Amino acid sequence: MADEIERTDAEKQKIKALFKQMHLFKGVGEADLEKIIGKMVTRNVATDERIFAEGEFAESFFVVLQGHVQITRVINKDERVLVANMVRGDYFGEFALLQRTLRTGEARAKVPTTILEMTLKDFQWMLQTYPLVQKDLNRIVSGYELARRKQFKWLREDETIHVLARRDYAILALHLLTPVLVLLLGLGAFALAPRIQASLLDFLGWIAVTVALGMGLWLYVDWENDYYVVTDKRVVYVEKIVLLYDSIQEAPLETIQTIRLSSANFVERLFGFGNVQVDTYGGQILMKQVRDPARIEQALNEYWDRAKTHIRQSDSDKIKKEVRQRLGLEAAPKPAAAGAAASKAPVKKSLLEGFLEVRVVEGDVITYRRHWFIFLVKIWPLLLTVAVLLVFALAGFFGLPVFFTGAQYLLGIVLLVVGSSPIWIYQYLDWRDDRYQLTNREVIDFDKKPFLEEKKRVAPLDHILSISHDRKGLIALILNFGTVDINAGNESLSFNDVYNPARVQSEISEASFRYKNNKKANEERSNREHIEKLVDIYAENLPEYIEKKRREAAQNAAQNEG
Numbered sequence: 001m002a003d004e005i006e007r008t009d010a011e012k013q014k015i016k017a018l019f020k021q022m023h024l025f026k027g028v029g030e031a032d033l034e035k036i037i038g039k040m041v042t043r044n045v046a047t048d049e050r051i052f053a054e055g056e057f058a059e060s061f062f063v064v065l066q067g068h069v070q071i072t073r074v075i076n077k078d079e080r081v082l083v084a085n086m087v088r089g090d091y092f093g094e095f096a097l098l099q100r101t102l103r104t105g106e107a108r109a110k111v112p113t114t115i116l117e118m119t120l121k122d123f124q125w126m127l128q129t130y131p132l133v134q135k136d137l138n139r140i141v142s143g144y145e146l147a148r149r150k151q152f153k154w155l156r157e158d159e160t161i162h163v164l165a166r167r168d169y170a171i172l173a174l175h176l177l178t179p180v181l182v183l184l185l186g187l188g189a190f191a192l193a194p195r196i197q198a199s200l201l202d203f204l205g206w207i208a209v210t211v212a213l214g215m216g217l218w219l220y221v222d223w224e225n226d227y228y229v230v231t232d233k234r235v236v237y238v239e240k241i242v243l244l245y246d247s248i249q250e251a252p253l254e255t256i257q258t259i260r261l262s263s264a265n266f267v268e269r270l271f272g273f274g275n276v277q278v279d280t281y282g283g284q285i286l287m288k289q290v291r292d293p294a295r296i297e298q299a300l301n302e303y304w305d306r307a308k309t310h311i312r313q314s315d316s317d318k319i320k321k322e323v324r325q326r327l328g329l330e331a332a333p334k335p336a337a338a339g340a341a342a343s344k345a346p347v348k349k350s351l352l353e354g355f356l357e358v359r360v361v362e363g364d365v366i367t368y369r370r371h372w373f374i375f376l377v378k379i380w381p382l383l384l385t386v387a388v389l390l391v392f393a394l395a396g397f398f399g400l401p402v403f404f405t406g407a408q409y410l411l412g413i414v415l416l417v418v419g420s421s422p423i424w425i426y427q428y429l430d431w432r433d434d435r436y437q438l439t440n441r442e443v444i445d446f447d448k449k450p451f452l453e454e455k456k457r458v459a460p461l462d463h464i465l466s467i468s469h470d471r472k473g474l475i476a477l478i479l480n481f482g483t484v485d486i487n488a489g490n491e492s493l494s495f496n497d498v499y500n501p502a503r504v505q506s507e508i509s510e511a512s513f514r515y516k517n518n519k520k521a522n523e524e525r526s527n528r529e530h531i532e533k534l535v536d537i538y539a540e541n542l543p544e545y546i547e548k549k550r551r552e553a554a555q556n557a558a559q560n561e562g
Contacts, residue, residue: 051069
């Protein structure tokens with residue numbers, strides 16, 4: 001790595017301004033910030049230069065001052081996967097320092113990058129001197145460990161988790177009071193039963209202990225599976241009730257309107273937890289009963305500000321690039337070849353696709369249908385009757401005593417299926433014609449009864465404010481189907497009973513994000529082109545205007561001389 005760089009007073013002030021924006025150093029005074037900064041050295045890192053290697057001893061803590069650092073790690077012996085993207089204001093390297101382990105990943109600069117480095121000795125000094133910083137780092141590292149264990153499938157490859165929180169342990173303890181009391185009653189019944197020779201009391205004790213253990217396990221797993229996640233792109237609420245319910249609610253950072261702490265009651269203030277309310281264009285995500293809500297609010301505000309800054313910087317960079325291209329200082333991008341299409345990997349189809357296909361991709365259009373289980377539910381009397389007749393047919397073939405022969409039962413099945421064909425064909429068409437589509441411009445809900453007029457409801461992608469999904473019931477969880485709710489302002493759509501609702505939600509969310517960005521870019525490009533035309537017209541007429549002013553000045557001078 002490059003040698004230490006001397007810092008000017010102006011650069012020190014810029015670093016201090018950056019540290020004031022970082023949630024890690026909220027609550028640290030200016031004089032103390034200067035002490036912390038004084039313990040760090042500035043280093044420049046070249047593109048693709050390694051900052052530290054996976055498996056080496058941890059000796060430093062880092063903060064990104066400018067540039068982009070990627071953290072990766074090796075899985076399956078030879079496959080390197082992306083763990084996190086670090087940009088200005090992000091810090092890394094703290095995990096191994098706090099856990100006193102070897103580096104669990106590799107850090108490498110993706111562009112020319114400037115970092116601040118703090119040695120292990122100074123890092124330990126910072127933790128001892130500023131307990132609030134240590135508390136924050138411990139909470140964040142715990143979140144990293146939890147995220148690594150859970151391996152959230154909805155997380156995108158280029159997405160980095162910054163905050164992971166859940167309801168406080170005190171909430172779990174309060175909820176467990178009831179099963180603990182029931183358990184104590186059961187144990188008391190065990191102790192009392194031999195003395196009074198009451199077998200009923202012993203039986204009730206077993207019931208109480210079983211109920212208490214089952215209830216306690218249920219409450220723990222329910223608490224364990226609810227998370228609040230803040231990434232570099234969105235806020236996510238993951239809620240799961242074992243065997244009954246599974247839901248993900250999300251909102252992109254740029255859609256946030258306000259972030260605030262909701263009023264805490266006496267118990268919440270006593271135990272140090274509370275609620276963080278995130279209001280978005282389309283709704284609200286409430287982080288309930290989380291530990292250190294003020295610190296989480298500060299972290300949310302930091303990443304929200306970053307998202308807004310990134311958008312402004314991106315817009316500014318686009319304008320500069322187009323102006324330079326207009327002036328011939330940069331080469332304009334070559335237009336895409338006509339008819340060229342991006343190659344797509346073949347879609348892997350399941351055995352049920354085709355007749356009971358639930359997801360169809362045709363060009364830029366994805367069609368979703370309700371899960372095939374919904375169709376089977378509509379014809380369950382027929383299926384049950386066929387199943388019973390099939391059992392009797394098999395019994396007949398194996399020589400078991402039944403009313404008819406196996407062949408007669410098979411004939412009955414054929415006649416039943418053929419005779420009831422108008423019913424199940426109608427139900428199949430009804431299932432098939434109820435479909436949902438995602439195009440590159442809108443989402444569509446088609447509603448059609450067989451042989452009747454089709455109705456559809458449409459919501460443009462740029463009108464979408466929020467998206468959520470849920471899976472209710474044991475069968476929905478096992479077969480992985482549920483409902484995706486789309487809030488598009490005046491229009492709300494529900495994609496009911498679609499397969500893999502988390503994937504559907506992600507596809508709609510990404511399509512909406514791309515469409516909004518493209519639309520905004522096109523509008524800005526159109527405005528800039530209009531301004532550029534005005535500038536060109538001005539430049540064309542400027543010589544004539546200058547000549548006119550020169551003649552007027554000459555005439556005025558001649559008149560003054562006369």
